Amino acid sequence: MVKEIDVLIIGAGPAGLATAIRLKQRLNAEKKDASVVVIDKEPKLGFHNLSGGVFEAGCLDELVPGWREGEESFFKQTVEIQNDELYFLLPKAAFKIPHLVVPKLMNHIGDYAVSVSRMAIWLGTVAQNLGVEIYLGFSAKELLIEDGRVKGVKLMDLGLDRDGKKKSNFLQGETVHAKVTVLCDGSHGVLSEQLSKLLPPAKNPQVYSIGVKQLIKLPPESAFGNNRAIHTLGFPNRFDVFGGGFMYSMPDNMIAIGLILGLDWPYGDLNEQQELEVFKTHPLIARFLKDGKIVAAGANTIPEGGYYSIPKLFTNGALLVGDSAGFVNMEKIKGIHYAIRGGMSAADAILDALTANDFTEKILAKYEINLKESGILKELYHARNFRQGFKYGLPIGMPLSQIQSFIPFPISIEEDYKGTKKGRRLNRKKQDSMDRAQFVALSGSSHDENQPSHVAIPDPELCQQCGKFYAYSCTHFCPGEVYRQKDGKIVLSPSNCLHCQTCIIKCPFHNITWTPPEGGEGPRFKYL
Numbered sequence: 001m002v003k004e005i006d007v008l009i010i011g012a013g014p015a016g017l018a019t020a021i022r023l024k025q026r027l028n029a030e031k032k033d034a035s036v037v038v039i040d041k042e043p044k045l046g047f048h049n050l051s052g053g054v055f056e057a058g059c060l061d062e063l064v065p066g067w068r069e070g071e072e073s074f075f076k077q078t079v080e081i082q083n084d085e086l087y088f089l090l091p092k093a094a095f096k097i098p099h100l101v102v103p104k105l106m107n108h109i110g111d112y113a114v115s116v117s118r119m120a121i122w123l124g125t126v127a128q129n130l131g132v133e134i135y136l137g138f139s140a141k142e143l144l145i146e147d148g149r150v151k152g153v154k155l156m157d158l159g160l161d162r163d164g165k166k167k168s169n170f171l172q173g174e175t176v177h178a179k180v181t182v183l184c185d186g187s188h189g190v191l192s193e194q195l196s197k198l199l200p201p202a203k204n205p206q207v208y209s210i211g212v213k214q215l216i217k218l219p220p221e222s223a224f225g226n227n228r229a230i231h232t233l234g235f236p237n238r239f240d241v242f243g244g245g246f247m248y249s250m251p252d253n254m255i256a257i258g259l260i261l262g263l264d265w266p267y268g269d270l271n272e273q274q275e276l277e278v279f280k281t282h283p284l285i286a287r288f289l290k291d292g293k294i295v296a297a298g299a300n301t302i303p304e305g306g307y308y309s310i311p312k313l314f315t316n317g318a319l320l321v322g323d324s325a326g327f328v329n330m331e332k333i334k335g336i337h338y339a340i341r342g343g344m345s346a347a348d349a350i351l352d353a354l355t356a357n358d359f360t361e362k363i364l365a366k367y368e369i370n371l372k373e374s375g376i377l378k379e380l381y382h383a384r385n386f387r388q389g390f391k392y393g394l395p396i397g398m399p400l401s402q403i404q405s406f407i408p409f410p411i412s413i414e415e416d417y418k419g420t421k422k423g424r425r426l427n428r429k430k431q432d433s434m435d436r437a438q439f440v441a442l443s444g445s446s447h448d449e450n451q452p453s454h455v456a457i458p459d460p461e462l463c464q465q466c467g468k469f470y471a472y473s474c475t476h477f478c479p480g481e482v483y484r485q486k487d488g489k490i491v492l493s494p495s496n497c498l499h500c501q502t503c504i505i506k507c508p509f510h511n512i513t514w515t516p517p518e519g520g521e522g523p524r525f526k527y528l
């Protein structure tokens with residue numbers, strides 16, 4: 001069956017929901033009728049939305065005026081950052097970096113710590129109240145492209161067994177035709193990747209970090225206190241691993257703690273879930289975590305290449321918004337407000353297209369003009385060489401990051417998988433505090449095991465070489481422990497998958513394929 005709609009939005013994160021809200025608000029105000037449909041592969045809103053969560057909230061005053069008012073408002077679930085500290089960590093010591101030398105953009109005072117999964121739940125309600133249709137549990141499988149124009153998407157079939165045979169509950173994936181398809185499927189989204197491959201390439205390839213995060217409930221008298229944000233550089237990272245740690249106050253005596261690591265790390269055996277446990281042993285951090293109880297955990301990638309890695313953002317019948325467009329500024333470590341402002345810019349361009357009944361890129365090009373006017377592209381341009389400088393390691397990356405905006409050309413960067421170096425090992429001792437099985441349990445991730453595997457290794461022979469040179473990397477870097485090595489072969493446990501996309505990005509041989517599983521399956525992030 002083919003469904004015909006006006007505007008189809010893939011992904012119910014901040015980007016997709018902001019697009020839907022703004023578009024429906026403007027359609028309603030102008031008394032115009034058009035169907036605005038959001039689909040997400042997860043069975044509930046917020047299940048696959050994860051962020052550190054320090055948020056520049058001004059965009060919400062524009063998108064949902066009055067959002068701060070009322071006892072039940074989303075604002076009540078936020079914590080204002082009043083105390084912001086940056087530390088450099090050595091294994092047993094912490095040095096506070098004076099505010100005077102911290103770049104202004106890394107200042108988070110006046111921002112709000114939020115749970116982006118809670119934000120998605122709330123934005124979903126706002127959207128539905130305006131008349132947006134949201135369908136959950138539907139995975140978009142592929143883009144439909146005809147005569148150089150995106151015509152919609154094909155959804156995944158439901159009810160196939162592990163051999164690909166139809167089960168009694170089989171439902172063929174629908175074909176959805178739309179005048180405009182907006183891709184908001186997040187970091188390294190399957191559909192946005194399909195589209196990006198057809199568009200002119202950006203100056204640099206996209207590069208990514210993996211962020212691992214836990215939510216910890218602390219006793220009321222905890223040493224961390226309220227309204228506080230801490231960022232760290234150094235330990236547990238060596239100088240050739242980009243990234244750092246964070247801790248933020250959350251409501252109800254909770255803190256968000258996490259580690260963000262650039263996926264161009266050289267070590268074949270780096271396991272980011274274990275690195276977070278190592279981070280938590282640092283005396284500065286361990287002191288804050290005393291008597292804390294971990295209540296949730298998860299991981300996701302972050303597109304961190306910045307301005308020069310942003311692909312062309314529009315084509316006939318389609319737009320890219322949010323993480324799928326690469327709207328993240330690593331100088332600020334922020335993407336949520338760009339996702340929201342990007343969605344608003346996309347909505348305004350789509351309204352013009354609906355009014356003109358013209359969905360070609362000639363009209364949709366207004367999206368880029370709107371992005372410029374909204375200030376997003378200016379901010380991203382300011383940080384245009386920030387991430388690239390760190391490819392030379394922290395001692396060169398730090399000073400370079402201070403002068404990066406004066407460098408008159410793009411510093412080039414390579415895809416992350418090329419960063420893994422033959423024979424390089426971290427050789428970390430296993431941490432007993434938590435393993436990946438416990439981490440997966442706290443993420444709530446689950447899949448029906450009797451369905452076709454959504455991860456595959458096309459050439460198992462290459463894994464032999466990988467074992468020799470790169471320590472079977474996927475058995476270390478996958479936060480869900482989907483890959484295990486047995487007798488030189490990789491055994492898969494796809495039901496553990498957190499949908500973070502690290503494996504496609506980091507396998508040194510580009511030897512992993514990942515397709516969305518049946519809709520309704522995957523992580524069940526809570527409060528992340």
Ligand SMILES: Cc1cc2nc3c(=O)[nH]c(=O)nc-3n(C[C@H](O)[C@H](O)[C@H](O)COP(=O)(O)OP(=O)(O)OC[C@H]3O[C@@H](n4cnc5c(N)ncnc54)[C@H](O)[C@@H]3O)c2cc1C
Binds near residue numbers: 337
């Ligand atoms: C560890 C970490 C820390 C961060 N810290 C901060 C911070 O402090 N401040 C900040 O501003 N930003 C931060 N960011 C970045 C920020 O979280 C993102 O930029 C932002 O959430 C992106 O929103 P989005 O809507 O583009 O994508 P997402 O929130 O990822 O939404 C994508 C949606 O698409 C759905 N989807 C994907 N594929 C399909 C498919 N095939 N079919 C149907 N649905 C699909 C997913 O289920 C998901 O709901 C952080 C990110 C991470 C990972």
Ligand code: SF4
Binds near residue numbers: 470472474511
């Ligand atoms: S799938 Fe990739 S990362 Fe995993 S062992 Fe094989 S080649 Fe290495």
Ligand code: SF4
Binds near residue numbers: 478480497503504514
């Ligand atoms: S299989 Fe891939 S997408 Fe799934 S958790 Fe592991 S690295 Fe992430």
